[in-house]
Every structure is written in structure tokens, then in C-alpha cells.
Amino acid sequence: MSSSALLELNQIVKSFPGVKALKGVGFSVTSGEVHGLVGENGAGKSTIIKILMGVHQKDSGSIKLEGKEVIIENVIQAGRLGLAAVYQDLNLAMDLSIGENFFIGSLPRKKNGFVNWKYIYEETEKTLNDLNIKVDPKKKISELSAAMQEMVAIAKTVHRNAKLIIFDEPTALLTNEEVEILFNIIATLKKRGVSIIYISHRLEEIFRVCDRVTIFKDGEFVDSLDVKETSEDDLINKMVGRNITEMYNIGHQKCGDEVLSVKNLSRIGHFKNISFNVHSGEIFGFFGLVGSGRTEIVRTIFGADKLSGGKMELKGRKYIPKSPIEAIKNGIGLLPENRKEQGLALALSVKHNINLSSYRDINKFSFVDKKEENKRADTYIDKMAIKTPSSRQLVINLSGGNQQKVVIGKWLCNDSSIFIFDEPTVGIDVGAKREIYILMEELAASGKAVILISSYLPEVMGIADKIAVIYEGNMMAIVDKKDFSEELILKHASGIK
């Protein structure tokens, strides 16, 4: 290891009941380096970060910081050692303002001992401005979109002036614009000599920002490489153990009958006059910037929110869902964008969650058909390659990506004819992403319709047949596959016709 290593991790082992998450891994980070960390879902990336931050305690192994061995017992201590992290699971206090979240745990005081609100908001505003994030620091976190919350969490961590900052999948919820902002932030930090550990499933990002990259697989160390000496395919191979050549190859034949027609759909304050048609066998994409209203549109179609105007037809029949129950009865399934708040019952088992929307089908006189329940759970654990010791494991104990797979499993399990996927690949590793794309293709090929919302442009462009571009609640255009170009879509997405 190089002598200028800021951080050295050696032979770290960590077990959870039923899972050996880390089987003796290690890598080193030098000062001012951006160090990538990649691996499949459940490989142990978040776990090592949490050990580093004192959230979990390692079973064995050593951590050296600036050459000195340290034992990190809690988060406060990690902070004192100059470590900071943006976690995969956002850790913001939802009822508090952005400013308060910035200073949470160390609120500045005035001379008289009272909280110095002026300082808090001025300082927060300054930091946000510096980082090019445009939001009022007095706003409550719960009023922000998921992406903005992520940006706030990033800004908050940067503001801490740490020696080493860890980003655990920071871009999962971001669109291009914010991703660019983030990369600028990282560049600035690097110039200041701050070291960074960067975890992502978007490999091209690793090549853009990282100097070196470490690969984990199944809790084991695979390799540490200079990014200049490797390639995307090489990384994938090392992560997954096989080559994935074509990420987005669409094999299905599109276009059957029209299944969903939406005319002038409006919801006051969120979107207006949205019209489009979806056909069976089609993958219909939505793209737009953060807060453009895509989520709101599909939630309304799903009956989760009330519409204030417009018409919808399902296979030619009039359709005005009053609740998700009706939508589901009509064969519509919605994978929500926020798995923790809307998708999962975290305290319950994987089995229970996978079957959550299917119990109406798998019962005899309303007694749960346990055989079928188990069968379905096992089927989708298998199909989605969910990494879990058993179907009885609580979802809260799964890695982020595996949690996402559970939600997808739930909707596959509940056989629908129109699948709406809102940011389905958030936090999902490359291998599994490919599986999900194949799965969507299979769905489309079997005559179902798929609506895909994604903030990740390559993804929508890669697999959608059409892309509807939304800007501030307005439909800017519906672009056909043949006309797809990054430039055009981004232009529409920023409000230019």
C-alpha cells in the first residue's frame, strides 16, 4: 500500500444473523483520491461504509487512518476523525427545515445561548448557493422531492468539512442536471484534498469521477484498479463474473391494441392537459427533470391521487379510478419511486412483502393459501435473484438493491396487464438491471404494456419505444424511438419545444 494512504482497511469481517456480509475485505484510499466502490447488490458495500462510520461494529480486521489504527465505536467519533457519509437511506429529520438539518447535532448559538437562526439560514443558503442548489433553506425536508432531499443530504455532508467523504449511491434519485452539480462538488472537494469513496451502480460515473476503483463480490475483495487501466466490461466481469455485452437490446415486437388512453389529464398544482396512448406490447417511457410531475401523473392513473380533469380509457372502456384497489382490479400495477415510504413494509418478511398485493388471489375462503404464498415468494426470490438467507428474513435487513427487487417482485407476482415502473432500477446493480430490462421486454413481448419512468436517460432511451417528455407538469413532446437523441430529449426536458 502506498505510504500516503489516508485510510487503510484490512481483513474486515462482519456477520449478521444468517449472513456473512463481509468475509475479510480491505482497500486503501489516498489523500485527495476519489475511490470508487462497486459490486452487486448485497456485496457488502454499504456494510463496510457503516463500519467505517461507526454505525456497525466490525467482527475483526483493522482500520488505519493516516497510518494509525483506530477503533470507531460510534458516529460521533467517526465525525471527530474527519469522516462523513451520505447514506443510501437518507437520514434527514423530515419535520425540520433544511437549515436545521444542516446543523443538526451542532446548532450554532448566539451569545445569549439561544439558537442563532440567522446564522443557520445564511450559512445554509451560502453553502447551497456555492453548490448551485436552488432551494429555500427554510423549507421543511418533507416538502421536498426525493431528488432535492438527496441534494440536501449531499450539501449537508459537504458542509461538514471532513477529510473523507463517502457517497453511497448518491445519484440513484438524481437527473442529469443534479448529477452534474454533484460532479462539480466532487471536483471541488478533490482540489481541496478531500478524499472520497464513491459507490455507484452506474459504471460510467465511476469512469468519470474516480481515480481508482475497488470491486467487491459476495462480501469478498476482488480487485483494486486504476480506472485508466480498466474498462466497463472488465468491471462488470469482475463484479458479476460474466460479460454483459448489450445492456439495452430490445428484442420484442411492439404495438398491439391500444390499452390505455389518457386525454387532457390534469391535477391542479401538479400537471395539466397530459394526453398519450399506450399499446399492448409497448414500453412507454417518461422523462423529465426532478419535480416535473411524472410521478404525479402515474399516481393519478393508478388512483393513488385524485384527478381534477381529463379522461382516461382502458381498452376502450371509461376509467376513473377512485383508489389503487380499482386500478389493480383493472390490471394496473404501480411500482412506486420511494420504496421505503411507499413500497415496502420494512418490518415484515420478504415473503409477506412479495405477496402483499396478491393475497386477494391466493386464499381459500379468505384463509391464506400458505403453499402458494411460499411458492410465489420462492419463485420471485429466485427470479429476481434477491439475496436473502430465507424468505422469512425481514426486508429491513436486506441491502438497498435487494429491497428494490422485492418491490418489483411484488408487482410481478400480482399479474397485471399494465405495469407502471417509477424509477425501477434505483440502486440496482448492473447484472440485475439487465435482468430487469429483459423482464420488461418479456412482459411487453407477452402482450402487456409497460410504462417506465426514469431519470436516467440512457435507460429510457435504451429500452423505451416512445418517450414522453414532461416539463413542469406539461407534456412537451412524445418522441418516437427513431427520433431519439439525447440532445433533443434534454432540450424538451428543460422546457424548450
Add this chain to the structure above:
Amino acid sequence: MKKLINKIKEGKLAEGNLILILIALIIILAIFSPKFLTANNIRNLVRQTSIIGVVAIGMTFVIISGGIDLSVGSILGVASIVSSMLMAGGMNIGLALLITLVISTILGVVNGIIVFDGKVPPFIATLGMMTAARGIVMLVSDARMIAGLPKSFTNFAQKTIIGLPSLFFVWLLVIIVAYIITTQTVIGRNLFAFGSNPEAARLSGINIRMLTYFIYGASGFTCAIAGILMTSRLSNGIPTAGSGYELDAIAAAVVGGASLSGGAGTIVGTVLGALLIAIIRNGGNLLGINPFILQISVGVLIVASVMIDQRRKASSK
């Protein structure tokens, strides 16, 4: 049996610690009071626990769903007064009890409507019901006991079947039905999902409106059963019947492992919780402890049991 013991040892059975605590308590009491383990005292014990035990079962549904029901005592009072007034008025017993069950269940469903459709926090909704229902009871009964109930009805609670009090069998029936509902049925699954994450439950197509009505209705229903049992046991309709039961019932469920933030709780745990509290009181009475010291001990022991339970759970992790 061996499997059960192993499960307890490995800390796998959620209720394991509670069973151990209960056993420890029973051994201690048996040593200090020779009367404790007599058939007669055991009969007393289960009889005394049955009524609050029934209420606690309904409460467990509500708590698993993430709610709370403060109105159980008042609805129990409604059941006591309604059933006794009808029977004292000469109505056929079966019909009177049926009407009582229906009325109490409706009151429970009203709680559900206020919570779901009115978006009122369960604490306030059921606090309102607690106040209002007690007012109704007092109004219709003129705040007086109702006497003159048919002997065949009042005898019921005195009966024993194969040596155990009839009340116990009613409780057992309620336990079994509730156990089946929570572990074997779709409603049970949905209940846990709803308690764990209401929004996810809604977006998964669970009919959370009906579920909420069912949950609070079930609590009203168990209150009716408890109210009827109490009326039979006390041979009178009692307008104050059930006052303060909300805390006892919640305590039984929470001691039994239910979480007031929803998503967690078991019927067996609640039964054990109810027994634990009852045994502490019964033991104290048998030992002839000064009532105030007994009161202090009850408080301390409930806290201690839960604390030990938490410790063991944490250490088995």
C-alpha cells in the same frame, strides 16, 4: 414440546422471554404462597383474567394496525347496560345479546370511520368515543345499576366446565379465533402490512378503509363479549363497568410485545401479558400485601418484566 423449549432457548420465539418471566414469577409465588398453585386459585386467576383478556385481544388488533383504542372501557359499559336493560325488560336472552354485540360493534366501526374518513388521530377519535359512550351509558341507565337479570344468564359466569370457569372458555374461543385471523387469513396479513406501512398497504391495493372499519369493529365486538361476561359475572348491568380498562388492555398487549407504532404484536403475547399482570395482582392478594405496596409492586414488576424482555431480546441478537 422439545422444539418449543429449543426455540425459547435460541430466543427465536417472540414470546419466549415472556414465558420464562412468567414461569419465574409462578415459581416465586408458589414458594411464598402455598395457596398459589391450588386448583381453586388457578380457577380464580383465569376467571379474573378472562374479561380483561378478551378486551386485550381486540386491542391487539388495533395496536398491530398502528392505532389505539381508548374507548374499550366505555363500549364495555355500553354492552353491560344495553344487554342488562334488554334482558331486565324481558327480552329473549339470545336476542338481547345479539343486539348488544351489534351495537357495540357499530360503535367500534364508528371509531374506524372517524379515524379513516375523518382523518382524526386514533387517540383523539377513541378518546372522544370513550367520553361520549360513557355519557350515553350514564344517560340511558340514569347512572344506576340494572338489576333483575334472568338467573339462567347470571348463572353462566359461575359455571365451571371440566373444572375450569366458563368465562375462560369464552376467552379461549376469542383467543383461537383471533389467533387464526392474525396468522392464517388475508385480513391478518393485511393488518400487519397496514400497521407496518399504511401507504405501502394502500398502494398495494389493500382496502384500508374496510380494514380500518374491521379493526375497530373487532375491538368493539370483543368489548361487547367482555361486557356481557362481566354483566353475567356481576349479575348486574354496571354503568361504570370497564372504566380504566383501556390502560390495562393496552398494557397487556404491549407487555406481550405489541408495538404502539404498529406492525408488531401477537395474540399469544397479549394473552401472556394479560396473565402476567393478573398473576402479579393475584399473588399480591394471596400474600396479603398492603394494597398500596401491592400497587407499587405491580407498577415496578410490569416495567421490570418488559425491561428483562428487552434485554434478552437485545442480547440474543
Add this chain to the structure above:
Amino acid sequence: MKKLINKIKEGKLAEGNLILILIALIIILAIFSPKFLTANNIRNLVRQTSIIGVVAIGMTFVIISGGIDLSVGSILGVASIVSSMLMAGGMNIGLALLITLVISTILGVVNGIIVFDGKVPPFIATLGMMTAARGIVMLVSDARMIAGLPKSFTNFAQKTIIGLPSLFFVWLLVIIVAYIITTQTVIGRNLFAFGSNPEAARLSGINIRMLTYFIYGASGFTCAIAGILMTSRLSNGIPTAGSGYELDAIAAAVVGGASLSGGAGTIVGTVLGALLIAIIRNGGNLLGINPFILQISVGVLIVASVMIDQRRKASSK
């Protein structure tokens, strides 16, 4: 003032709806009862609300933190008995009150220790304290009133200052201090952070152990103040003082917008909530409504106020 009205109109002020509901209620009562808006009745009203109002302030701290404190009534009883026994025993008033404040605060802190270090859910921890503390009060007082308090002490609660009862000013002082704590101090803000996301609070290095002690200690402290006020007002130490106050105090806070799941709640809201409940009761009495019908109305009105509040909040979004 204009700014305030605008804020209410735009639904920006969290307590805006409650203020409107209160004003509506006051207008209705003023129309139906000419006595309602008399100086004398207003004096009565604030005096009647002050004691429970003080308890509700401490409760608000606990509720914002995501906890609950069922022991407030019993700790109030402790304060009443301790202060009166010390004073009746001839101790200097100031010293007696100081000791009372310290003891009650310690009991509150014990709640905090049980909750934090014992990992016992607040409901159970404070239920245990409620039972045990009341037992202690009964034991030391022999369940009897304590008389023979110094006149200078008992006179205090009778006094009026610029036409308003002295009790009101104590309440006001508690309100102001609590308002400053919750809005201006680090500990107050940490309270919200903790209630909103305990994990985030812990990870940000907030000393949540000390915070928990502080929260429950503060509730114990306000109970002591309330207990002392009540003792002065009644000229006696009352062993049963405060029974049932927990529900009233929680109701005031929740009607005032505090959420039992933590993170939300305001001191002003709680004050308005306490006033709302008191006004409903006082108004009902003035109108000479049948007490049972009044009881029913109180239940219905509390629920209705919260329901209207929720509606308006939802529609203003």
C-alpha cells in the same frame, strides 16, 4: 395583527384553524349564554385551565419527542403530598417547594432512564410510574389529605394580579419558557430532531440519552408546578390529586396539533387545545346542559374540532 390574520387565511399558521374554531365556539357560547363573556367567568375559565395547562406543556415536550407520559397525574399527586407534608411539618416554604420540584423532576428523570436505558416503551414505563408513584403517595399520606399549610402559601392561588388569577401568570410563565425552549434553544430543536427521526438524531451526535432525561424530567417538573398550584388552591395536600389528568393533558397537546408519532407539536397549539377543552366544559356548564349530554358533547366536539382542523389542513395543501 394583520400579518397574523393573513397567515391564518393562507393556512400558513399551524394553529390557524384551531384559532378559528376557538373563535367560532366563543361566539356561539357568547350568543347562548350572556354570562360567558363576563370578566368573572373569564377569570374562572383561565383559573380552571391553568393547572392542567401547565401539565400539558410538559406533556407536549414528551409528545414531540415521540413519547408519552401517563405518570403526570401521579407525579402531580406526589408533588401535592410532598410539598404539603413538608410545609405542614414547619419547613420554610421556599425550601419545601424546592425539594418538591427536585423530587418530581427526579421521578420524571427516572421515567427517562427506564425509557432510554431500560429500552422500555414510554407507554409501559410511565404506566408503571403512574401506578407505583400513586401507590407511594397513598402509602406516605395514609391516603389522607394533608392540612395545616401556611396561610401565605395557600393565599397565593387566591390572588389576582391586574384582574387575572395568579395561577394564570404561573401558567403564562411556563408557556413563555417552554416556547423559548422549543423555538430558540438547542435542546428544544434537538427535541424536534429526535422526535422526527431518532436515528438521524443519534447519528448526528445529539446526546439522546441526556435529551430523554431532560424531556421526561421537564414533564416531571411541570407536574410539580401544577401540584404545588393545586395544593395552594385547595389549601391541602391531596393524595388523589391529578388522577386522570394524563388523558386531558395528552388530549390538549394532540388537539393542539402534536403528533403522537413525534416530531410535531407546538406550545401555542397545546395552550389552544387546553383552552378549547376547558371552554367546551365551561360553556356546557353555563348552559346548564344535562351532565351526561354535556359529557357526550365534549367527546363529540373534541373529535369534531380535530376533524375540521384536518380538513382545512388538507384542503389548504
Add this chain to the structure above:
Amino acid sequence: AGGQQEASGPAGEKPYQIAVIIKATDSDFWQYLLVGAKNYEFEHPDLVKITTYGPPSEADIAQQVAILEDVISTNPDGIVMASTSSDATVPALEMAYDKGIAIITVDNKVNTDKVHTFLATDNLVGGAMAAEKMVEFMKAGGIALKGKVGIISAMAGVQVLTDRDDGFKKKLNELAPGIEVLDARYIDNDIVKALSATEDLITTYGDDLIGIFADNNHSADGAARAIGEQKIQDKVILTGYDSDPEEVSAIKSGVLKAIMVQDPYGMGYKGVDSAVTIIEGGKLPAFVNTGVVSVTKKNVNDADVQGVLDPFSMKKY
């Protein structure tokens, strides 16, 4: 009833084991009864051994029944019981009687013949006496027998209180048909609530209000304070029930005109004495009236009422 197999019956050896079960541990009245019983024990240490029991509140009838059952399990030689319900305890008491335990009921009649003797005062008569005293004082004070009289009642739905109120109303109607008796105001046995309710009565009815009857000590304490604070004791005649230090001082200051005092001490003392008589094979009449004394400013200092007013002054142990 079951339990015969191990029902060996009481031992009958000296000292006799005697259980005293009161209705509630939270009031002076029942503590006075215990003083009587314990004094007896103190005077006859080789003859009896007393153990005392009681639920925390009078509303909790089922809890009292449970205590009784537990007590019977311990096979005492005698039971002295103030049963809250007239019917609920019948089966248990009959069983105890059949086992050969001496059964002495006090204060409230139990509907069975299997009781050795019954010591009580008639609450209807006590209520009536309060009405007589009120009219006497009105006449003496030159108040016309026209207007309104309020009742402050400690709790709704408690039989003895209902009897007192009924006795009062009936007698007052007879003596002064021109007076309208208002609906009772219930105060949950909380002095502060009694105070508020009285203030509201005074505000509402102003000069029309000429009298108030408070049906226990806590309600009288609160009412006396409200009347005393407004110095209207000569316009609003207050009569009360039971005795505690605050009532006595109100009598002395003339705010409270008369209190109806029973002899709980006597019930306790004579109750135990009766049990001993029965155990030793003696015979007793089925009913013994322990009487009510009316205490006013005139006789409050008399030596012979001191023991009734404050039995604690006679505490020997």
C-alpha cells in the same frame, strides 16, 4: 361451586385471621374503616390478625370481586367486607359462608342470606338529613324557599352516592316544593373539578342559586372553596357528606353549614368484633345500624363527635 376438594376451611386458631376488604383505597372514608379494624387488632393482639385489601377505585367492581376470590383462597377465619356491588359478590360470599368463614358485610347490603351480620348506615336517610339541615339553615338565614339548588356528585354510577342524592332530592321536594333541584354535576372525585363545577353553577344561576348539596368529602371540599372564595356562604347554603380536615375547617368557618358523617371507624371496629363473635360461635342480629351524625358549627367541637370526624385521632397503632 368448585374448589371443594382443597377447601379445608379456616383453621379457627387464635389469632383469628380476619380479612378486611374496602371499596377503594383512594379515600379517607375507607381509611377510617381500616383504622377501626386495626385498632381492634392493636387492642386484642392475641385474638385477631388483620389483613387489609381494596381496589384503587370504587368504579372497579370486577377488581374487588377478584380480590374477594383471592382472599377466600387464603382461607381466613372471617371476612369484613364493604361490597361495592350488591350482587356481584354474592356467589363468592356464599361459597365462603359455606366454607365456614364468618362473613360480615358493612356499608352496602349484599343480596344474599348467607351473611352473618350487616353493619351500615342508610344513605337515603343521610341524604334526607342533608336536605333537612339545608332547609333549616335557609330558614334561619332568612332565605326564601324559592330558587335553585345544585348537586355536586363525586361520581356517576356509584350506588351509595346515587342513594344520597335521591334521599336529598326527595326530602327537599317534600320540605320545599318551591325549590328546583338541578341536574347533578359529576366531578370524577377530583376537588379541582368540584371547584370548577361550583364556580360555573354560581356564574350561571347567580342569585337564583340558594343551595348546594355535595355528596362526599371531595365534592364538598371543592364546593366549599368556591363558595368561600366568593364569600356567598350566606346566600348559598352548602351541605355536604363525610368528613375530612378541609370539611371540618369549612364547617368551622361557616362556609359549609352541615356535614352528614357516618361512622366508618365503628364499622371497622364493630365489624371485626362481630367476626370474632361469629367465629367463637356467637349469634348476631342480621342488621345493625351504625347511624349518621349531622355535624354543624354548633357541635363540631363537641368531644363525642371528634372520633367520628377524625378517626385518625383515635389511631392507636
